[in-house]
Amino acid sequence: MIFGNIPTTFDADRTFSGICPINPAQLENEQKESRVNFSRNFLRRFQTEQNDFLGRIITGDETWVYSWDPETKRQSAEWRDFDEPRPEKVRRKQGALKVMQMIFFDMNGVILCWPVPIGTTINAEYYKKVLQDKLRPAIRKKRPGLLESGILFHHDNAPVHTARAVTDVLAGYKWELLEHPRYSPDLARCDFHLYPKMKEHLRGQRFETEEDIIQATKVAIKNLDKCSYVTAFKNWLQRIEKCANNGGCYVE
8 A cells, every 4th residue: 555645743440442342363254354344435535535534534542551561572671691591580460559541643743641630530521621621622733734624533332432422522512523443442542553562662761750750651652652642543444454354354
């Protein structure tokens, strides 16, 4: 696929899109067909509108950031002599303190990173208020042109996102809601791109307070290469194209 010159300029413990509730190998035919239909429709629209289409998309989702998240095996790898014994490592769980981060971004970077206060119940009403009181003002400040050109809004099918209170707000703003097929974390940029890269910067660090987690998350996002957001969109298109061509199976 030719991408062209893409411009560079619930409850708190609810189930997240990134945690697939079924084994990828167990997708039913109806679910695969839904993924294929989504992919083909998306690609047709991209072929028609090109980068104007991608440039108007804002994606949002939620993720936990922990006070302690152990390094991956790759991150904790160290050089040693051939005959030197491998050091013993204690398996450690994630820290008990955690902050829910609601992050919204487009091709040019993060528009809003909103930390949900600990103890807050994340339901449709709360999510709606974030869209109204936090995201829309942030778009007006950082991406004023998008409000005029027309926003294409993309999030997953979590009940909080699909509630009538939320869809009514989006319709009132005249933000077009893009489809997202069920059981498809492999087609969600937050899950396969933004959050893994952000958390790579945070792993191995210890945070003592909620504010420490919030500030570290801001720094991690700030340190991400701006080009990585364009890369996320390119990878998204590639994954969607693969999904359209592989019969709706999961994309690695």
